[in-house]
Amino acid sequence: MSTEEQKNLKLENEDQQQPVISRRYFLAGAACVSAATAVSLSPLLNAEEVPSGDDFIQKHYKELNAEEKKEIFAKLEARIDKQYGVSSTISDPPPIDGVEFAYVLNLGRCIGCRKCVYACMEENNQSRSPQKQYIRVLKMKQGTINLETSSHDYPEKEASSEDFFYMPVACQQCREPKCIEVCPVKATWKEKDGIVVVDYNWCIGCRYCEAACPYHARRFNFAKPQIPAEDLNPDMGYLSNRPRYMGVMEKCTFCLHKTRRGEYPACMEVCPTGSRKFGNLRDPESEVRKIIEQERVFVLKQEVGTLPKFYYTFAK
Secondary structure, eight states: OOHHHHHHHHHHHHHHHSOOOOHHHHHHHHHHHHHHHHHHHHHHHTOSOOOOHHHHHOOOGGGOOHHHHHHHHHHHHHHHHHHHSOOOEEEOOOOOTTOOEEEEEETTTOOOOOHHHHHHHHHTTOOBTTBOOSOEEEEEETTOOOGGGOBSSOOGGGTTOTTEEEEEEOOOOOSSOHHHHHOTTOOEEEOTTSOEEEOTTTOOOOOHHHHHOTTOOEEEOSSOOOOOGGGOOOEEETTTTSOOOTTOEEEOOTTHHHHTTTOOOHHHHHOSSOOEEEEETTOTTSHHHHHHHHSOEEOTTGGGOOOOSEEEEOOO
16 A cells, blocks of 8 residues: 555544534533533622622732722721721731731640630631631640641630640741742732731632641631621721621731731730730840740741741740
8 A cells, every 4th residue: 555545544534533513512512611601600690799890900909009098998998887887997007117026825824715716806807607717726635746636626614624735826927938929919928027918809719828828827708708797896907807808818917907006916915824925026125036035935837948937835
């Protein structure tokens, strides 16, 4: 058989193997594509909360000038007043020069009461239904640090047990945060004072940051956050505790709307045992700096290389 005859035979075989797309087959395929598209869009079409046009075209936080911020804050305050009947104030305190915030938690004093958990919820306007909590208090047997077998939903009667110790865990405000590296739209970043923040209007809800965080410190809003009007904290920060939207990520911000004004985070203020210490890591006279220098401290999951600024100690 000549080369030309072999080519013709190959083409004939390919023609026989190639399926003939009938009009019926094409229409059936098109119907499947349309159905799949409808299914993929249905969460948006039936969403509890659909962003406005202004929300969609709003610039990234870092691109906003002072006048644009003022206008956006006023719109948000009006929206909050309409939705909750509450007069709120949205501020945007900048990082303080020469300040790098850090936290020290004394596990030898923590009694696992979880007052910090609920103070954080109240201060930061976290959803009550479905409930969101930035802080998880892990209960572990004395003499072990096994996060895999720990429990954070233990009954209240199991707090203060001498057979266990309690480790509160929230965002570690890392110097090398993995969450920032994976965000495809740069909706999360680290501020000059070390606080990792989220632009809720820029977040696309991909949850890459949640998967990248080794500390399970980020929370995603699968549903529209629900907060009773009487529970809403009207003292709000744009990058911290203003009401969030369905479909966006949120996290602890060290209560930046308070701490950048010289106040303490809500979790520290409510702690009954003095387990929590907060301050400026760059100030050699600060309490956190002295504890880190004088006590035996450790960070959680040191091996992953995130360099947390949340330190733990077992000092009495």
